[in-house]
Amino acid sequence: MGFNLPIYPIVPLVLALFAVLYVRSLSRWRARSGGRPFPPGPPTLPVVGNLLNTPGDRAWYAFQDLAAQYGDIIHFRTLGQSMIVLGSPEIINEYLEKRASNTSDRPQTPIINLLAQDTNLGLMPYGQRWRRYRRHFWQHFTSRAVEQYQSVTRSAAHQFLARLIEHPSEFNNHIRYTFLATVLKVVYGIGLTEDHDAYASTFEVSAEGVSQGFVPGKYIVEVLPFLKDVPRWVPGFGFQADFERWRAAVNDVKNVPFAHAREAMARGEGLDSIVAKTLAVVGGDDEPEDDHEEMVKGIGLVSYEGKHDPSRLFPKSGPALNSFSALQSFFLAMSQHPDIQKKAQAELDAAVGSGRMPEFSDSDSLVYVNAVIKETLRWHTVVPLSVAHATTADDELHGYFIPKGTVILPNIWACMHDPTVYEDPDAFRPERFIRDGKLDPAVQDPTSFVFGFGRRICPGRHFATASLFINVASVLHAFDITPALDADGRPVAIKHTQTPGFISFVPFPSQKSLDLCR
Numbered sequence: 001m002g003f004n005l006p007i008y009p010i011v012p013l014v015l016a017l018f019a020v021l022y023v024r025s026l027s028r029w030r031a032r033s034g035g036r037p038f039p040p041g042p043p044t045l046p047v048v049g050n051l052l053n054t055p056g057d058r059a060w061y062a063f064q065d066l067a068a069q070y071g072d073i074i075h076f077r078t079l080g081q082s083m084i085v086l087g088s089p090e091i092i093n094e095y096l097e098k099r100a101s102n103t104s105d106r107p108q109t110p111i112i113n114l115l116a117q118d119t120n121l122g123l124m125p126y127g128q129r130w131r132r133y134r135r136h137f138w139q140h141f142t143s144r145a146v147e148q149y150q151s152v153t154r155s156a157a158h159q160f161l162a163r164l165i166e167h168p169s170e171f172n173n174h175i176r177y178t179f180l181a182t183v184l185k186v187v188y189g190i191g192l193t194e195d196h197d198a199y200a201s202t203f204e205v206s207a208e209g210v211s212q213g214f215v216p217g218k219y220i221v222e223v224l225p226f227l228k229d230v231p232r233w234v235p236g237f238g239f240q241a242d243f244e245r246w247r248a249a250v251n252d253v254k255n256v257p258f259a260h261a262r263e264a265m266a267r268g269e270g271l272d273s274i275v276a277k278t279l280a281v282v283g284g285d286d287e288p289e290d291d292h293e294e295m296v297k298g299i300g301l302v303s304y305e306g307k308h309d310p311s312r313l314f315p316k317s318g319p320a321l322n323s324f325s326a327l328q329s330f331f332l333a334m335s336q337h338p339d340i341q342k343k344a345q346a347e348l349d350a351a352v353g354s355g356r357m358p359e360f361s362d363s364d365s366l367v368y369v370n371a372v373i374k375e376t377l378r379w380h381t382v383v384p385l386s387v388a389h390a391t392t393a394d395d396e397l398h399g400y401f402i403p404k405g406t407v408i409l410p411n412i413w414a415c416m417h418d419p420t421v422y423e424d425p426d427a428f429r430p431e432r433f434i435r436d437g438k439l440d441p442a443v444q445d446p447t448s449f450v451f452g453f454g455r456r457i458c459p460g461r462h463f464a465t466a467s468l469f470i471n472v473a474s475v476l477h478a479f480d481i482t483p484a485l486d487a488d489g490r491p492v493a494i495k496h497t498q499t500p501g502f503i504s505f506v507p508f509p510s511q512k513s514l515d516l517c518r
């Protein structure tokens with residue numbers, strides 16, 4: 001027997017039900033937000049919100065333009081997820097530094113586990129576990145601790161020079177190699193002269209996973225996590241094979257150098273590596289036993305593979321690559337400014353002389369070289385939107401409602417290119433940091449921005465700046481950097497731009513673009 005109920009009485013009932021649900025959710029939202037609006041931002045569409053008008057590639061430029069219209073807190077809401085972009089030093093300082101207790105979380109996605117990145121402290125949610133990992137990591141990278149690595153960093157810089165002499169046009173590869181080798185030595189005790197190619201290629205695959213896996217919207221499991229266990233033979237789930245490959249590489253990155261360090265320790269070698277020192281101290285009362293080894297591996301992983309921003313599209317990431325990008329932009333700036341190079345070299349000649357290479361202890365007398373490094377970090381902003389933070393609770397900022405879980409992006413690039421702070425910001429001009437022959441403390445220091453903010457500030461910053469100093473000073477002391485000449489004998493012109501992505505590089509053309517002379 002069939003039911004032939006007329007449909008028309010149901011329609012008003014359904015409509016009434018929707019109306020009740022709508023009014024209820026509205027009043028709940030009002031209670032939650034205290035009636036405060038979201039911060040201003042571009043217009044939204046029903047349901048999808050800002051899905052179609054959120055800036056994508058190189059978003060830091062568009063965010064700076066939008067700030068002129070909406071102010072220094074811009075709000076985007078996409079499919080129910082809020083994101084704010086902070087556009088000035090004042091608001092960044094207020095929210096990420098002073099109110100860090102609520103703004104130190106990281107956005108979470110199921111992809112983190114699919115890529116075996118759950119022991120990466122750069123991705124961890126704010127909380128006890130992150131605190132423990134960060135504490136162990138930080139004790140090896142304080143400004144004091146980093147002094148112990150000076151001889152390794154210096155030797156790696158000298159090897160870098162030797163490679164540059166041998167194959168000057170491959171400077172991009174040499175830069176990558178020098179940072180990777182330094183980190184492998186400091187973290188795992190793996191020798192600078194050992195063959196690092198196997199590590200480099202595993203690292204490349206794991207970094208590929210990070211770069212592909214976190215592209216927003218690329219994988220359905222990001223929004224429907226329960227699909228993560230569907231096998232790869234199910235139509236539409238072939239991508240699981242990629243995740244398996246990336247996971248395997250990440251696990252190799254965690255396990256292979258770790259095993260190498262362990263074997264060396266068993267022979268009584270490499271006892272001053274970070275892995276050896278951390279293994280010796282883990283195991284405090286608050287630390288779950290089974291997590292010790294994983295934590296040490298995680299500390300190794302983050303040292304050379306690094307962190308990323310799950311909410312953004314980005315290329316291969318990692319601390320070694322942050323430093324790589326900074327040194328790459330130094331080479332470009334020098335090739336474009338022979339006058340600046342000459343000035344820095346004159347300072348090196350006076351302070352160091354021709355009989356030896358620069359030492360860390362020369363730093364105080366190398367004011368101009370230090371200004372070149374500050375200008376390099378400002379001019380080419382390596383991580384233009386930092387790594388996204390997130391709020392852990394509903395909040396209020398300047399009268400606006402900021403819901404729990406809001407993604408926060410500080411526009412570091414905009415702060416470093418604000419013409420009211422740095423006159424002619426696109427010009428490379430180290431002099432802006434110097435007054436009366438000294439570094440001028442009144443000028444906003446890029447190192448207070450480019451390493452991020454608050455409780456999540458880059459714990460590798462002292463290590464990174466020390467490596468940059470010794471590499472920049474050594475290269476300037478040994479070489480003249482000039483643009484390469486094309487087939488017609490004209491200098492190859494390279495315009496300074498920033499590649500899209502989480503870490504932004506200098507897009508050097510594939511042909512030989514620089515020359516180094518001694």
Ligand code: HEM
Pocket residue numbers: 121122123134302303304306307319320322323326382383386387388389450451452453454455456457458459460461463464
């Ligand atoms: C020029 C070089 C570098 C730059 C520009 C840089 C920049 C950054 C930035 C912007 C952040 C995000 C901070 C935030 O969330 O507010 C960060 C986080 C981090 N960096 Fe660096 N970094 C560099 C080198 C390094 C090095 C050499 C290491 C390791 C030895 C390192 C390890 C980390 C770690 C572990 C985090 C995550 C911290 C956390 O989430 O608690 N970085 N870095």
